[in-house]
Amino acid sequence: MHSTAVPPSPRSARPAPSAPRGAVTPARAGVVLGVAALILLALVAAEWSPLLSLDRTVSVDLHRWAVDEPGLTHANRVLTDWVWDPWTMRLLTAVAFVVLLFRGARLLAVWVALTSLVGALVSQGLKSAVGRPRPSWPDPVDSANYASFPSGHAMTATVTIGVLLWLLRRYGVRGPLWGVALVVGVVSVIGVGFTRVWLGVHWSSDVVGGWLFGACLVALSIATYEGRALSRWR
Template identity: 65%
Template sequence: MHTPLPHHSDHSPATATAFRTGVVSASLSAVLLILVAVRWSPLMSLDRTVTEALHRRAVTEPGLVHANRVMTDWVWDPWTMRALVAVVVIALWWRGFRLLAGWVAATSLFSTLVQQGLKSAMGRERPEWPDPVDSANYAAFPSGHVMTAVVSCGLFLWLLRLFGAGPRLWWGACAVAGVSVAGVGFTRIYLGVHWLTDVLGGVLLGVAAVAFSVVGYAAWAARRTSGAVGLPRSG
């Protein structure tokens, strides 16, 4: 038996907020991309200052380096995040929310393609050190770890709102998401494999991807399920 789609109006305040958030994030990410591409001197100086300062600390703190490598390679690794998204997609499919499951999967896949496409197009080199504490593959901008974490956590939060999560669960999930995004961003710079702007770009692009996905789903679902009753609604 097919389960009705969770639904909220494409004219709701939440959807309007998501749209504005998407526009702002996309605009800022475009500006940042241009500044990184032209190697704007003040921004490059900030990148070097922040990254060098953290790297100098990292080489003297092997215990913290190990802890950060565990977190970035296992807990916040993009494949860990994608695996969690896959579990959620399977759960939605199993419960009958198959179109929503597909939407979540498509958003995750699309963000990965955008991320990899930008890395290839930008070709930005990662920081290089005479005494590296970690290494990474592919180009630097944007941070794949950060963008994947933002998209995954953003989708989880959206689904919780869509299905009417209670205040305790909602704020607890927000706290976990915030710590995860901030944590993975810090580890990538601390371990010397990303510049500050790589992390910022990952955040902005991830937020834009989730925000526009929310708006798109709201518009599409509103047309398909208007007039349906008893559906979960986001506030």
């Protein structure tokens, strides 16, 4: 008897199954983050008094400490102006862009650059649309220009760190190295937000708005890129 070869199942050529119902995916996370960001935006634009009162309380307390602790204030200025400055974040994005080009991932490189650009445009557009004044102090420890909501530092750091962590996972970074990258990323995003309120140049809700809009953009960018990549195999 001659054995008959069994053709491979068509299922073996299909892409990995989609996430189970109810699982947290980039698209679902982006929608949730976007809704939260829009709710906060509406409250800020409407000048909701409980939110303004909370902002004022937090800012007054931190500003008092900033005036009383010049050493800590100087450290916060160094961190916000150099380590976590938006241009430092954009430089990291540029490095990632060049590395991806050298690896032949042209589409991914462009995608990363576009995500950073969209983040900057959204931040400036929201600032212009909302026009929220920055905190004003009789004894300021730092200064900043333009409108207050959302925090450009917080949003830029969130977009940059979020994209870089995504790239590390895509290229197989795991174990202790991933743990270090995650800790550094989380500390950077939270830390830059803290510096902006400590230095008295942003309200706390400005920082939260920057985090929410930045995280929403990263999630939707990842979802769009991965959806496009998946569709190429269908």
